[in-house]
Amino acid sequence: MHRRVINFIKKLDHFILMLSLIKWFFLSSIVGCVMGILSALFLKSLKLATDLRELNPWLLFLLPFAGAFVSFLYSRYGKNSAKGNNLIIEQAYYGDREIPLRMSVLVFLGTFLTHLFGGSAGREGTAVQMGGSVSEFIGRLFKLDKHDMKIILMCGISSGFGSVFGTPLAGTIFAVEVIAIGYMHYEALIPSFMSAFIGDYVATLVGATHSHYHIYSVPAVTPINVIKVIVAAAIFGIMSIIFSEGVHISKSLFNRITKNAVLKSFIGGCMVILLTYIFDTREYLGLGLPMIKAAFDGHVPKYSFILKTLFTSVTLGAGFQGGEVTPIFFVGSTLGNILSNILLLPASFLAALGLISVFCGATNTPISSFILGIEMFGSHGVVFMFIACIVSYLFSGHYGIYTSQRVYKSKS
Template identity: 60%
Template sequence: MNRIRKIGLNISSQFIHVLILQSFLKWIFFGAVVGLLSGTASALFLKSLEYVTHIRLVNPWVLFLLPLGGAFVSYLYYKYGMNSTKGNNLIIEQIQERAYEHVPLRMAPLVLFGTLVTHLLGGSAGREGTAVQMGGSLAEQFGKWIKVGPIDRQILLMCGISGGFGSVFGTPIAGAIFAIEVIALGMMRYDALIPCFVASFVGNMVAMDLWGVTHIQYDMGEIPSLTLIVLLKVLVAAVCFGLVSMIFSELTHFLKKNFASIMPNPMLKSAIGGVIIILMVYLIGSRDYLGLGMPLISQSFEDNVHPFAFLGKLLFTSVTLGAGFQGGEVTPLFAIGATLGNSLAGMLQLYAPFLAALGFIAVFCGATNTPIACFLMGIELFGSEGAIYMFIACLVSYLFSGYTGIYTSQLIGVSKSNLLKVPYGINISSVKIKRKKM
């Protein structure tokens, strides 16, 4: 019997590399197709976003149409959106294989149109949600066309996330890791690593080389020498980044919940939210916090910003998303982090561009619970010279953001501290933390 088993093992081992090659080639092809689709969709989105932003800047009066535009988009989602209203959480849940739900193809045009309306009329939102949802819905449609099984469907959806993320930010490595890291805290899906990298890499190349998309580059300036005092200052800043990311996530969820409870009608909810944003603009006397926040980011790397600019962007974005406007959170998180880093620079006596770069990735990290992806994004965007500081900032921000995040469907895979009793396998919106008995 042992001899028979040994012979069977030897025969199987002769074909293992054939099977690996077969799987490798299959996912190179599948990932490339999803990358082509998501990269093209991201390019269309970014070009359109640039156009509508220009219209808003040269026609300030369009801000007064924000309540009407928000109500119209909410009507479209109410009438035709089906489960598209779940947004990124829908895609995450399908990868987790919780309850099966179809990711509709209509999600792509709905979120594209809705996000463009938000930015055209002055809402404060981002880009990643739109790119991820377009990539996920296109990947789902491709999977239906080739009739993949449940496991391959999960990987294709992750490819959609990677292709959208990598192409919209110009960070193919971070895009690949983000998709396999965002599903559950502390766990990664390595079976999807190659497909996701191919999708992210191809998506980025398609957007840049085929469609001519360009991305703004930032310089984090002089990197301080690694000393104990500098390390302590970076740790203090990283704790602040984590706490601010927690505040952003909690405030956004709080506003979504309370807007919905007070105004169950989604059209009325968005209309009232638009009125609140207009009042906020005239209350503070500035339009700096509308749109993506790219000027705020640039100013954080080049000059000093208002000490509470991060709070302004945080409030505008939370109200916009809480009222049901479409768009992502990540680019506003970049702006919140960069402005917060710039504000902390004077108190901590560190270079403003240096801390702006750390805040750029660390606040995003705390809000998404993806420290490895955010660290790699920092290297792709700012170079590797400050890698040690970027890694520390991401790890500490991840820890101090607690069990919060912008994606409520993220599962708890590993506890952030062995002193906390956290039930595994539930999403972060359901977490009730207890101190672990020693």
């Protein structure tokens, strides 16, 4: 009798699971469709901003004003939008915050202006924030409960990340892995994937394109090569700390100078102009995609990873909008390229490992970084990618770019 009751409950349980699938198929698809279109628009606008800036170098001189303007909008109309990615992570963790829909408009516009006028920043922050605020809005529309609100938020994150980078699987795992260090939200795995997959599909349909990088040669799995990769990954892990702390320290330095957000961004914009003329290069403005390509295909300046960290720290520390991930890809791949000369490993191979493992160290998402590697570079050298991710994960300790990320389980 007892066994029969258990079996009945198990079957009921199974039935509920199937019903919940239908619900989430519906909700995830909406989030995915909206985010797919938004991401495609966003990517096209970034392309436009970059092209315009390269055609009109004088735009850089307006950067302080653009920054001041965006910071003014944030402080006037943004509510708590200025908390950025951390707000999204907190909401997915605690579920008692409020994400205003206007966040998506502000961050879209803000990032566009950052890139148009030459700030050094990325895209993932914008995608995640757009995804977060749009999905929160959709969740409120359907009056979801607290538990489901957290899940739909992860759908927003996954579809934003997945469609902006063209990597739906990494987007999926990123969303369920990034909320807390050492924890994966399995219950959101399927909704999160549906959103990411549909988001990426729709974005591609609408005309979004992504950069492609190639590993030209993978060394054999020998003890010496494994040791070399471990050494490289440890350096990548430490680099991820330097990058994350660079942004954090820059933020608190700007805070010491002034509490006024508008002034802060203005000063930051001036400093970016200054840096551009001190180092006499425009290669560190904007996304820096050509340099990432060069890290795979040829040579890069020796100190490129340091300069990119500096430019990005100033830009983001001063309150400009944009993400950290593309700069992280830049720093990781260029550092990998440079290390390849010392460790005598193929440049494109170490550039790829650098890209995923600095990302891993900075976001504390080892499985997602590993899958990002597979989606971007294929499965050749898969063991090395795994080693690079977990070593960097370990070496980065509990540091990272998201200060709201909680430590669920210590790393070892």
